Amino acid sequence: MKSKNVARRAVARLLGAAVLSAALIGVAPAGAQAATPTQAALSTQALQTSSVVAVAQPTLKRGDSGPAVRTLQKKLNALGYWTGGTADGQFGGNTEQAVLALKKVARLPRDGIAGPKVWRALADGVRPKARSSRGHVIEVDKKRQVLKIVDDGRVRFTLNTSTGSGQQYSSQGTTRVASTPSGRYRVYRQIDGVRHAPLGVLYRPKYFNGGIAVHGADSVPAYPASHGCVRVSNAAADWIWNTGKMPIGTRVRVY
Template sequence: MARAVAVGLSAVVALPVGGAAAHAGAAPGASAPALSAPEFRMFSSELRIGDSGAEVERLQQRLIDLGYWLDAADGEFGGHTLHAVWALQKAAGIDRDGIVGPVTRKALDDGVRPRAQSTSGDVVEIDLERQLLLVVSDGEVEKIFTTSTGSGKTYESQGEERVAVTPKGRYTVFRDVDAWDPGPLGSLYRPKYFNRGIAIHGYTSVPPHPASHGCARVSVKAMDWLWSSGRLDIHSTVLVW
């Protein structure tokens, strides 16, 4: 059952999230300057997974307005809302606890968004430090996803000891599989391969920290969106940094 949450002030105002002026004078990879907005005091207590209601819906709409991917603003704080909150917390450099308390509310107030590394073209970027996947067009971040990349741990595959690393570099999607793709380390959902056996793919477990064998994991529904968007078609650019 959802916890009772105090009703706050006005509903969320949809905000523009692009514009060259927002990028002037800042280093690539830094958090973007705050988007101007009325104070975002939608609730007075914490929101977390399992909650529901109007305050959750306003939270979801604010995240969507800022570019954090969500499938819907339905008023239910489920797994996809948790992923969007993690993505915001990663971009803000705060604890990745998935709870919308005072510090996370401030990040929402401030309109925190990550900055792209690339400046031209359509690029999907993987920010290893912050564990974010960004859909970027001409330097403007359009969509923001939480991701989980190589854990850095050693593992054994086909009789060899390897290290779980997602290599940095600029790559091109060269193969995809529109299904669960079985492999020696498990099945990958609708993978888009960009570096030998390394892919962006959907998975049932996407923790807020590096945990994969080298691929970039997103949720299953997020991967469906990436397929339908056309931004990860064959020959698309993937920048890992």
């Protein structure tokens, strides 16, 4: 207890010296001796070591804009959560999808709102792990509901996705279960456009298992909702195509 009291008194003396030196520097009367640079540095150090100022990041959501959104986007992009490629300070659909992907990986409630836990996850550098170790691979994690673009075992990008719902559906007189089968595949077919399939519209699909494809969609919710395909946003589908992230022959691993 005695040692703690001594430490407290020492900190108090340092803090008092810092305040006094700051006052001398800023408002020293004519003829008075101002604090030397060394004293000023010591005073600043004392202030830094004796107190911590916590700056809370704001809670952000779709429709917000400004410097805080730009900071959020930069941090997401740095960890591979694709926000559209740039930090424009506008919290739109791409940023919302990126936040949702991060929250899935961090095991946070699945929504597109960036609150304190999202900022903490970003500060902690939360990103998913790959299961593949060699080559360029598209990994679809059905449990986390994210699509990972992996190079030699390193996850380069992470996208929000929605896979098979597991619910029954009927099509052309047949009842099936909406499932995205696990396994290892390769992209064998692609359509650079819109396909109006019996089960819905597929935007720029990349087929890897029969009629199952990675494709763009207007709706990519936080939960499994497709008939079996791997949905990404239309903007993400454009980016995959335009940057050559998933050409014919690309390995696809679903688990």
